[in-house]
Amino acid sequence: MRLTLAAAAVFAFGASAPAALAQGFDGVWQGTLACGPSSATGAPAFVERLPLTIANNEINRLRTLPGNAGDVAQRWRGRVEGQNLQLAVDVSRGNERWQLRFAGPAASETRFVLPGGLFLAGDRQVRQCELTLASSQPAPNSLAATAAARAQQAREQEVAQLRAAADAARREAEANANRALDLEQQFDATRLEANAVRSELERLRAAAAEAERAQAARLTAAEQQLAQIRQQGEAQVAQARAALTQAEQRAQGEGQRAGQAESRAQQVAAAAEQARREAAEAIERLRAAAAESERLQAARAQAEAALGQVRREAAEAAQRLAAETGRANRAEEVLAQLRNEAAAALERFRNADGALSAARREAEQARAEAQRLAAELAAARQNGGAAATPR
Numbered sequence: 001m002r003l004t005l006a007a008a009a010v011f012a013f014g015a016s017a018p019a020a021l022a023q024g025f026d027g028v029w030q031g032t033l034a035c036g037p038s039s040a041t042g043a044p045a046f047v048e049r050l051p052l053t054i055a056n057n058e059i060n061r062l063r064t065l066p067g068n069a070g071d072v073a074q075r076w077r078g079r080v081e082g083q084n085l086q087l088a089v090d091v092s093r094g095n096e097r098w099q100l101r102f103a104g105p106a107a108s109e110t111r112f113v114l115p116g117g118l119f120l121a122g123d124r125q126v127r128q129c130e131l132t133l134a135s136s137q138p139a140p141n142s143l144a145a146t147a148a149a150r151a152q153q154a155r156e157q158e159v160a161q162l163r164a165a166a167d168a169a170r171r172e173a174e175a176n177a178n179r180a181l182d183l184e185q186q187f188d189a190t191r192l193e194a195n196a197v198r199s200e201l202e203r204l205r206a207a208a209a210e211a212e213r214a215q216a217a218r219l220t221a222a223e224q225q226l227a228q229i230r231q232q233g234e235a236q237v238a239q240a241r242a243a244l245t246q247a248e249q250r251a252q253g254e255g256q257r258a259g260q261a262e263s264r265a266q267q268v269a270a271a272a273e274q275a276r277r278e279a280a281e282a283i284e285r286l287r288a289a290a291a292e293s294e295r296l297q298a299a300r301a302q303a304e305a306a307l308g309q310v311r312r313e314a315a316e317a318a319q320r321l322a323a324e325t326g327r328a329n330r331a332e333e334v335l336a337q338l339r340n341e342a343a344a345a346l347e348r349f350r351n352a353d354g355a356l357s358a359a360r361r362e363a364e365q366a367r368a369e370a371q372r373l374a375a376e377l378a379a380a381r382q383n384g385g386a387a388a389t390p391r
Contacts, residue, residue: 025054025080025106026139033100035118035129052133054080059087070094078102085112087131097121102131109143110135110373136377148370155363162356169349176342180335187331194324201317208310215300215307222296229289236282243271 033048052059059078064071070093078087089100102116111134118127138144250264 023056023139023141024109024143025057025085026142027135027144028053028137029112029133030136032132032134033129034132035127038118038126040120040124040126051136052076054078055139057081067093085114085133087114087116100129100131102129109147110138110377134376151366151370155359155366158359159356159363162352162359166349166352166356169345169352173342173345173349176338176345180338180342183331183335183338187328187335190324190328190331194321194328197317197321197324201314201321204310204314204317208307208314211310212307215304219296219300222292222299226289226293226296229285229292232285236278236285239278 029052031050031052033050034045035047036045037043050063052061057080059076061074061076063074063076065074066072072091072093075090076087077090078085083106085102085104085106087100087102091098091100098121099119100116101119102114104112104114107113112132114131114133116129116131117125118129119125135144
C-alpha cells in the first residue's frame with residue numbers, strides 16, 4: 001500500500017538514528033495544563049498556560065508563583081527517551097506538597113498530548129490532568145525545525161518513484177507493442193507460407209488424381225488390347241487345329257487310294273504345313289501378347305509406385321500444413337497474450353499517472369498544513385502566562 005506524505009514523514013521521524021534523536025525535540029514549547037476538579041477539596045477545574053524549554057532532551061525549570069495563601073514553588077523535571085516524554089512537577093506551598101505527573105509518546109514532531117494527574121502524599125490522585133505541548137520555537141536541526149524539509153523530501157521521493165513507475169510502465173507498454181508488431185509480422189509470414197503449402201498440396205493432389213486417371217485409362221486400354229489379341233490367337237489356333245484334323249482325316253481316308261490321290265495328299269500335306277505355319281505364327285503372336293502383357297504389368301507397377309510417391313508427398317505436405325497451422329495458432333495465442341500484457345501495462349501506466357496526480361494533491365494539502373502549523377506557531381509565540389496550581 002502506498003504511504004501518504006504525512007505517513008512518510010512520521011515514518012522518517014520514527015526511524016531516525018539515535019544521534020539525530022538526541023536533540024530531536026529541543027526548543028521552546030507552549031504548554032497547556034488542563035486539570036479536572038479536585039476530588040479531595042472540590043476545587044474547580046483549571047487551565048494554565050506556560051512556556052517550557054527542552055534542551056538536550058531534558059526539561060528543567062523552577063517557577064515561583066505568588067498566591068493569596070503564600071508563594072507556590074514549582075520544579076519541572078522531564079526527559080525525552082526516544083519519542084516518549086516523562087514529566088514530573090514538584091509543587092510546594094509552605095508545608096504542603098503535591099506533584100503533577102505526565103507521560104506519553106509524541107503525537108507528532110511538533111506536539112505532545114500527555115495524560116496524567118495531580119497526586120498528594122501517598123500517591124493519592126485527586127485530579128485528572130492533561131498536558132499539551134506545542135512547538136513554538138524549535139531548535140535548529142530539531143525534528144520540528146526539519147519537519148517541512150523532510151516532508152518535502154518525502155514528497156519529492158514519492159513523486160520521483162511515481163514518475164519512475166510511470167516511465168517503466170510506458171517503456172513496458174512500448175516494448176509489448178513492438179513485440180506484438182513483430183509477432184503480427186511473423187504471423188502474417190507464417191500465414192502466407194501456410195497458404196503456399198496449401199496451394200502446393202492442392203496442386204499435388206490434382207496432379208496425383210490426374211496421373212491416377214491417366215494410368216487407369218492406359219491400363220484399361222492395354223487389358224482390352226491384350227484380351228483382343230488373345231481371342232484372335234485362340235481363334236487362329238482353333239482354326240489351324242481343325243484344318244489339321246480335317247487334313248489328317250482326309251489323308252487317312254485316302255490312304256487306300258494312295259496311288260490315285262498322291263497329288264491330293266501332297267496338297268493336303270501342303271495345307272497341313274500351311275496350317276502348322278499359321279499355328280506357329282499364332283503361337284508367336286500369343287508370346288508377343290504375353291510379353292506385351294508383362295510390359296503393361298511392369299508399367300502398371302511403375303505407375304502404382306509413382307502414385308504411391310505422389311501420395312507420400314501429399315501426406316508430407318499435409319503434415320507440413322498441419323505444423324504450419326499449429327505454428328500459426330500458437331502465434332495467434334502469443335499475440336493475444338501480448339495484447340493482454342500491453343493492455344495491462346497501459347492500465348498500470350494509467351494507475352501510476354493517477355497516483356502521481358494524487359501525490360501532487362497531497363503535496364498541496366501538506367503545503368497548506370505546513371502553512372497552518374506555521375500560523376499556529378506564530379500565534380503560540382504570542383501566548384503565555386502563569387498562574388498558581390491549586391490542589
